[in-house]
Amino acid sequence: YxxxxxxxxxxxxxxxxxxxxxxxxxxxxxxxxxxxxxxxxxxxxxxxxxxxxxxxxxxxxxxxxxxxxxxxxxxxxxxxxxxxxxxxxxxxxxxxxxxxxxxxxxxxxxxxxxxxxxxxxxxxxxxxxxxxxxxxxxxxxxxxxxxxxxxxxxxxxxxxxxxxxxxxxxxxxxxxxxxxxxxxxxxxxxxxxxxxxxxxxxxxxxxxxxxxxxxxxxxxxxxxxxxxxxxxxxxxKEEEATTEEEVMHNAWQKVKEAEGKLIVADFGPRNLERLLTFRQIASECGRALAILSKDAYLLQSLHLVMPEIPDPAADDTLIVYEEVKDVSGWEKELITHYKDKGKTVQPIDMRRDEGNYILCLSFWDINELIDIKPSKGGLYIYSSSEAIDEEQRFDIKRLRQWLDHFGLCPVGVPDPETGKVAEDEQGFHSSGHAxxxxxxxxxxxxxxxxxxxxxxxxxxxxxxxxxxxxxxxxxxxxxxxxxx
Ligand SMILES: [Zn+2]
The missing domain is CATH 3.60.15.10 (Ribonuclease Z/Hydroxyacylglutathione hydrolase-like)
Structure with missing residues (x-):
């Protein structure tokens, strides 16, 4: 309804x-x-x-x-x-x-x-x-x-x-x-x-x-x-599920091939395990992992009860992406705190140095690309549910338009006609369910x-x-x- x-x-x-x-x-x-x-x-x-x-x-x-x-x-x-x-x-x-x-x-x-x-x-x-x-x-x-x-x-x-x-x-x-x-x-x-x-x-x-x-x-x-x-x-689902390790391996291969270019990683909200998978890839490839303020807030809150989860304010690989918008409340506090520590990156910095970042964004934040203006040849790794319904097919169509507009190469993005990920592009998502x-x-x-x-x-x-x-x-x- x-x-x-x-x-x-x-x-x-x-x-x-x-x-x-x-x-x-x-x-x-x-x-x-x-x-x-x-x-x-x-x-x-x-x-x-x-x-x-x-x-x-x-x-x-x-x-x-x-x-x-x-x-x-x-x-x-x-x-x-x-x-x-x-x-x-x-x-x-x-x-x-x-x-x-x-x-x-x-x-x-x-x-x-x-x-x-x-x-x-x-x-x-x-x-x-x-x-x-x-x-x-x-x-x-x-x-x-x-x-x-x-x-x-x-x-x-x-x-x-x-x-x-x-x-x-x-x-x-x-x-x-x-x-x-x-x-x-x-x-x-x-x-x-x-x-x-x-x-x-x-x-x-x-x-x-x-x-x-x-x-x-x-x-x-x-x-x-x-x-x-x-x-x-x-x-x-009878087929064997993709593991998180396989996601890491597959994404890593792709990231290595896109040296000097911007990489965007798109995964489900609150999937912090996937975020940390990309953090490891970023760290191994000498890139910073730029995350949105809401993800930084989740991570720093979780760090309080799971000390093994990195505190983004003290982590060498994580950095907060500063969206061009008027912030208030918790977000303003967070951005100010990270800014003081030199732990934020603005779209303009990212444009200058795009090979140094993996940016965690989803379709709903895709308009950030307008401010970043990435050069052609970057990657958009879709590390989210591979099964999409009728309605999501329209979103995927829109997503592909955006990627096309900015010349970003889609990886693991479903086909809007069939709703499925092409066979040779599978393995960028691991389901949360048995x-x-x-x-x-x-x-x-x-x-x-x-x-x-x-x-x-x-x-x-x-x-x-x-x-x-x-x-x-x-x-x-x-x-x-x-x-x-
Ligand atoms: Zn669940």
């Missing part, structure tokens, strides 16, 4: 989301302030309303298709996740434009004005931080605490310090780090009166830390789980009595793959699954 320019209206609270059926009809879990007194939002629901109490939310990772709708939950409900996920969630919210669907970490108070819900004036009220719980005891440095408590802009923050917890209500929970295309991804197990119920979150075996996913499967197997909720994004054979392998090791496919468009494909070993229950919207 919704897309880039057609969004649920924040001024109508929960109404738009209920009307379309995007939120489940569970009364008692949402933010009261999103139910305006003049509109009975619950009357919009066609399905049966269930009165519900939530002890906690288990958040597997900070991708918005998993975390985004936490925005609508009552901020008193605790969110259980890794410290990495919590810090990424805050950095993502801090650096996004006050979007109604991105209030994952803290809520902006709203009030009724006439027949609209508007955010309250800053002077009048503070943001409310959600209670985050880390399943592993985590010592936060004073710098990390300062980041967590910090409000963006002039609004104050009613902050809540994260607490350690291995329980959700009365239920014992276990957490397992897994490998995915965002740091901090976690699988969970919950001990119920009938046995353990395990949830994979999003995961893969072919990533750099695929061993974590394997270890999760072995440990989950020891619980002899009653049920496994398994992601199945790529259950229809392939069909990886999923079968994981489920075989975990050996649950019941498998419940989630996060997939093809749940029925689990049946032929794992149906002989486990009972497969395909979930239906609004239908509870009772585990016996």
């Amino acid at each position: 919704f897309e880039e320019y057609l969004k649920p209206r924040a001024s109508r609270g929960l109404a738009d989301l209920f009307e379309i059926g995007l939120l489940p009809p569970l009364r008692g879990i949402y933010r009261n302030e999103l139910e305006p007194s003049w509109d009975d939002v619950w009357a919009r629901l066609r399905s049966e309303i269930k009165d519900t109490h939530l002890d906690a939310v288990l958040l597997s990772h900070a991708h918005l298709d998993h975390s985004g709708h936490i925005s609508f939950l009552n901020p008193d409900i605790p969110v259980v996740c890794s410290s990495t996920t919590a810090f990424l969630a805050k950095a993502i919210q801090d650096s996004s434009k006050g979007d109604f669907e991105k209030e994952v970490c803290y809520t902006l108070p709203r009030e009724e004005q006439g027949r609209l819900l508007t955010s309250r004036t800053r002077q009048k009220s503070a943001s409310t931080q959600r209670q985050f719980c880390f399943p592993h005891p985590t010592l936060l440095s004073s710098k990390a605490q300062a980041f967590w408590h910090k409000a963006i802009g002039s609004r104050e923050m009613r902050f809540k310090h994260p607490i350690a917890s291995t329980k959700a209500g009365n239920l014992k929970i276990k957490s397992f780090p897994v490998d995915h295309s965002i740091y901090g991804a976690t699988a969970f197990a919950v001990e119920t009166s009938r046995g353990w119920v395990v949830y994979t979150g999003d995961l893969r075996l072919h990533g750099k830390t695929g061993h974590k996913t394997r270890k999760f499967a072995e440990e989950a197997a020891r619980l002899q789980p009653l049920a496994l909720l398994s992601e199945g994004t790529n259950i229809d 392939s069909a054979s990886e999923l079968s392998e994981l489920i075989e090791v975990i050996n649950p009595r019941i498998v419940i496919p989630v996060h997939t468009e093809r749940p029925e494909l689990f049946l032929p793959k794992v149906g002989a070993q486990s009972q497969v229950i395909i979930p239906e919207i609004g239908q509870p699954i009772r585990l016996q």
Whole structure:
């Protein structure tokens, strides 16, 4: 129903989301302030309303298709996740434009004005931080605490310090780090009166830390789980997945061939692992990796809980690309800080010295090329999802126009007609999700009595793959699954 320019209206609270059926009809879990007194939002629901109490939310990772709708939950409900996920969630919210669907970490108070819900004036009220719980005891440095408590802009923050917890209500929970295309991804197990119920979150075996996913499967197997909720994004992908190492190797070859020319690397938002892959390539080739301020903000926030992630302010290879625009708030602060350290580069510097940089941009920032004016013969390495839908084909068409205009050579860019990457240009992206054979392998090791496919468009494909070993229950919207 919704897309880039057609969004649920924040001024109508929960109404738009209920009307379309995007939120489940569970009364008692949402933010009261999103139910305006003049509109009975619950009357919009066609399905049966269930009165519900939530002890906690288990958040597997900070991708918005998993975390985004936490925005609508009552901020008193605790969110259980890794410290990495919590810090990424805050950095993502801090650096996004006050979007109604991105209030994952803290809520902006709203009030009724006439027949609209508007955010309250800053002077009048503070943001409310959600209670985050880390399943592993985590010592936060004073710098990390300062980041967590910090409000963006002039609004104050009613902050809540994260607490350690291995329980959700009365239920014992276990957490397992897994490998995915965002740091901090976690699988969970919950001990119920009938046995353990395990949830994979999003995961893969072919990533750099695929061993974590394997270890999760072995440990989950020891619980002899009653049920496994398994992601199945790529259950229809039989071919072997490209690894992050292969991406590094392939991209490196290309970069070496483009000496003296500008190289642009385009990869998915928040894929910091890919960013660090390009950092390594840049470093080996004697180039600097120029990143946008929002990526620098994510990296420096993550560095606070993952010291092995480089702090861009202190790293020899990373530099912040200074877009030609009026900056304010967190971004202004960040740019000033990096500028003082001599860690920014402007388009004009890049033009003068284009062979010295790899620039991390996406299609949505492509107009920066107008300011850089790269010379012909540079590269645009598309290191993003290779499967594109009907709508994205138009974006790819536009992207190719831009590259053509500036004489940049496309590498790994899909063909807008077929939606596929040419055979000899594949291998510049590694999927964040397990392939069909990886999923079968994981489920075989975990050996649950019941498998419940989630996060997939093809749940029925689990049946032929794992149906002989486990009972497969395909979930239906609004239908509870009772585990016996
Ligand atoms: Zn994900």
